[in-house]
Amino acid sequence: MSNGARNERESRSRWNKGFTLVELLVVMVIIGLLAALVAPRFVRQEEKAKVKAARAQIELLGTALDTFRLDVGR
Secondary structure, three states: OOHHHHHHHHHHHHHOOOOOHHHHHHHHHHHHHHHHHHHHHHHHHHHHHHHHHHHHHHHHHHHHHHHHHHHHOO
């Protein structure tokens, strides 16, 4: 085999090591599906966290009002 033919084959094999458009599209679809499944759970967790924070603030306000009543007497 000549040296020129070997170099041409090696350069062709290096060029073919990339991803095809179909492979990239499949990966993008899989990532999109995973995001579509996971995103709603994060939104629900955020809403639950807001509700918990609001309840904690209401309890703190109630405690502050009780302390005020004890200090002021009314």
